[in-house]
Amino acid sequence: MARKGYDFATPVRRILIGLLALFLFALFLFWRIDSPRAEAMRSEFVDRFVPGFEWAMTPLTQVTRMVSSLQSYARIYEQNQELRRELQKMEAWKEAAVQLEQENAKLLAQNNVRLDPSLTSITGQVLTDSGTAFRRSVLLNVGRRDGVVDGWAVMDGLGLVGRISGVGSQTSRVILLTDPSSRIPVEIQPSGEDALLTGDNSTLPTLDFIERPENVRPGDRVVSSGDGGVFPPDILVGQVAQDSEGRLRLRMAADYSGLEFLRVLRSHPAERLEDGGALVLPPEPGLIGPQLPPAPQLRPETATE
Structure with a gap:
């Protein structure tokens, strides 16, 4: 059985990963330095390299806009459905109000109702x-x-x-x-x-x-x-x-x-009726208790005898 050769890829990969981590850590420290010179260098770096990567950011920007548009469309659709439901409810309430108004007008006309003007x-x-x-x-x-x-x-x-x-x-x-x-x-x-x-x-x-x-x-x-x-x-x-x-x-x-x-x-006390005799007639005067049987009438022949 032939022996496998020495694997050079693994050490090289580890070295590259370590160098990339060190570079990113150094870039992070550089970006966090609070110094006028470092700020000027950062501005120069952004002005030089960021515009060149605009082509790479275009797909991400378009995807973000599409997602925002879809979310806005979903919100508009939900609001539209909610407005439709509210409109249906309002139509039902409107119909009920019109029927009640017509019924109230008929009842008032039939009964000749006079509303209380003192209830302000x-x-x-x-x-x-x-x-x-x-x-x-x-x-x-x-x-x-x-x-x-x-x-x-x-x-x-x-x-x-x-x-x-x-x-x-x-x-x-x-x-x-x-x-x-x-x-x-x-x-x-x-x-x-x-x-x-x-x-x-x-x-x-x-x-x-x-x-x-x-x-x-x-x-x-x-x-x-x-x-x-x-x-x-x-x-x-x-x-x-x-x-x-x-x-x-x-x-x-x-x-x-x-x-x-x-x-x-404002509520006012009800008007009192002073004279109730015209409304309720007094009972006729009479004896209290059971009535006596009528007295028997005598014939004239009996009276002369």
Whole structure:
């Protein structure tokens, strides 16, 4: 068997790799030297050799541009699909709004409804959140000088927020519906069940004292009932929700995370009827108790005898 010759390739390869590593390390040190002379040499090197390698950088530049174009196209496609979905939703909402508007106009025309002109509002700006861990309230920049009265309802652009609880000359305090001391009567639609909305310091207050809970479903609309004269009726409060324990709660319609401007609803006490006699007639006077049987009538012959 012939012997293999001495392998010169391996030592040469090792020497070349070592020299390349030393060259790269020296180039790294040279590039890191903080000296005006080294900076001038580096600038001269870049100006002399880098433009000559532009042909080598052209494919990499083109590939980078293609990748950027593909990513931009993918983002545009996703945005286009999202806009299409939003447009479909808006078309559905538009159709529903048009139908509700037509239905409302028909009902108003048929019933000859007269809207209450006294239910106006005062818009105020939220100054600060004065709530604590045990109290949920905000301050408004409207007060007694603007005609605000204690107990008036307060809402944002969507639904009921709370009520006025404390009025100053220029500011007023609003107790939110999530405050533990908040109790308002509400009505659940379409079942018409009455309930009491109770704040418990959470974003989902509870619905208590429902006579027939089996008629209530998650997603039902909840409005103020107007019982007791606390709030005007038919103000949107939110939707019914159910927690993990099966308890009925309320998902608020108002955006509590961004309370900036609130509307204070002017509400006036209902007119009292002074004279009820014209409406309810008094009962006719008579004897109390069972009636006596009629007296027997005597014949004339019997009377003469």
